[in-house]
Amino acid sequence: MNHIDMVLVEDDPMVMAVNEGFIKRIEGFSIISTARTGQEAITIIQSLRPQLVILDIYLPDLDGIQVLKEIRRQGIPSDVIMITAAQDVSTVQDVLRFGVIDYIIKPFKFERIQAALNNYQSYYEQLRDRGEMNQEDLDRLIKISTVGEVEFNLNREGLPKGLREITLHKVFNYLNEKQLCLSAEEVAEGLGLARVTARRYLEYLEKSGKIFLETRYGFVGRPINKYKVKL
Template sequence: MKEIDLVLVEDDPMVMAVNEEFVTRVGGFKIVGRARSGQEAVEVLKFLRPRLAVLDIYLPDLDGLHVLKSIRQDGLPTDVIMLTAAHDVGTIQEFRRLGVMDYIIKPFKFQRIAHALSGYREYTEKMSSRSALDQGDLDRLWYRNNVDELGWQEEGILPKGLRNITLRQILDFLAEGKKELSAEEVAEGIGLARVTARRYLEYLEKDGKVRMETRYGTVGRPLNKYRLTSSFR
């Protein structure tokens, strides 16, 4: 799948640079534009019409709420992920009602934005490859963030004993490393028992998100290495 066009809206140059670095590390996205004020954001988004905007609320002129309302009023084909220091309930509810894909509170870690972007990439891949979705597909896409953050497990989505929040931690860890890792390395990086990490990795392999390759050394037993499949990176 081709890279997803993305516009970054952030007035702080240092935060903008961090956002650019994180987006590049996740992969699968092309930064086609940047805006450092609300009015500039409105103009850039109207001109470029990107698939995704990563938007701050606190901007020097128009705030992020006005920018998002402009996107909706103009009917732009642009989804929005909020990345902002605003964390009061009223603000979050208002942006949720306007249909943002995710809401990330500053300061944030790479794993959190990787989670949001990889989730959005999965969403676009599903939407572009199907003419219709079944209920299982919709549940995985629609409740993705709620599932991961609340630890909720819908019967039939994961095997008994596996939790979505741990599954997402492993996927984000593999995405961050961008290399083949053994079950032992994943276990150490996430803080799991080796047998637990192996069980999750085996499930992800069956689900098509991870590929396993066996490496043979000069001595000792063969070692299984895991990496994200190309369609999920």
Template sequence: MSIIGVLIVEDDPMVVEVNRGFVNAIPGFKVVGVARTGKEAVEMAACLKPALTLLDVYLPDMSGLAALQEIRRRGLPTDVLLVTAAQDAETVQNAFRYGAVDYIIKPFKFGRLKTALEGFAHLYSRLNKDGRLDQDDIDRLALGRTPVVVNEVGAAEMPKGLNEVTLKQILLFLIKDGGALSAEEVAAGLGLARVTARRYLEYLSQLGRVTLEMQYGSVGRPIKRYKIV
């Protein structure tokens, strides 16, 4: 398997070393460069041509999203994975609009990054093979870019009234918390209506992305709690 080069864009030296250690610990990946500003990120992406760039949003000279836009404007051949503390809906939405392949909120567990990189390695391998892709190949790859909808039986179309951005936001919220949350807690944390949060959580449960736990009290109905798998 060819080595996938990774550019880390991060201005905190300690975080750089942690991320470098994580990436280099995953078979098939190697850190090929470190940029500490948005300008350096664009210049190094053009020079090194890394297959993947791990990009922070908060940089000294510009927003990581601005750097991502410039990378796209120049048509640089690198995919971008956001690794950042930013978790507001607008930033998450714009990251995906500008072509990010994934979004990981700091602090994160090694397993989350490992899952993201292994998924990217599969995508990278299929797209760099010779030959044509049929519709089934493309469907698998397109769905595989979004861990939100990948499951054992495939991914059906989302129910009417649900959208991918909110679904990802809820997933990111559950990943960051790490515990079992009720629909009311998710709704309060993201500024959603409780009934809306419950619909997304039930859908994620159907996809197998969350487990459902019942919390029984002394009186009243049990509380449904959802935890990321």
């Protein structure tokens, strides 16, 4: 798996340690550097150009908004997730105008940053190695629901060990797009997964009530389990 390079910007050593601990629990990310001041953050981001920056607003010199504006002014193509205690509407609007991927308010639980990083990983993987995108791809990327699409939210605390949310979404979305009854083997082939892996995700989705199971019997051999998204 390709890891997403990250830089963490936080002036409080204890908060930095907590954030690092949370991120190390999430598969697919690599912390390549940290910064405790705004100017240090700009210098590191200029040099390393990470895919993702976790940025606090309240820093001892430049604030996080100034850092965000400066890296945008320089055209540095790093995505930014803001983690801060700032809750005023003007601050939220300001950073959203400069294209942050997410905004997390302190204090926060592990599940919130896990959701943010899983969403970013999905976003990153959808864009990687693409030359162009059609309207359906773009709508899915920016979370626009069209008629007939199914809203899909899972309780991450209930996810069995060994299952990853990003793969769960891929399996569900594949079934949702096909709108057909598909076997684990067909889903595995379509997504490039092992059949046993696809079956585990399908069984979890069926038990969660997101999809339904249909058992089909042929003339010979074992019955085949087919899965389809509930309409």
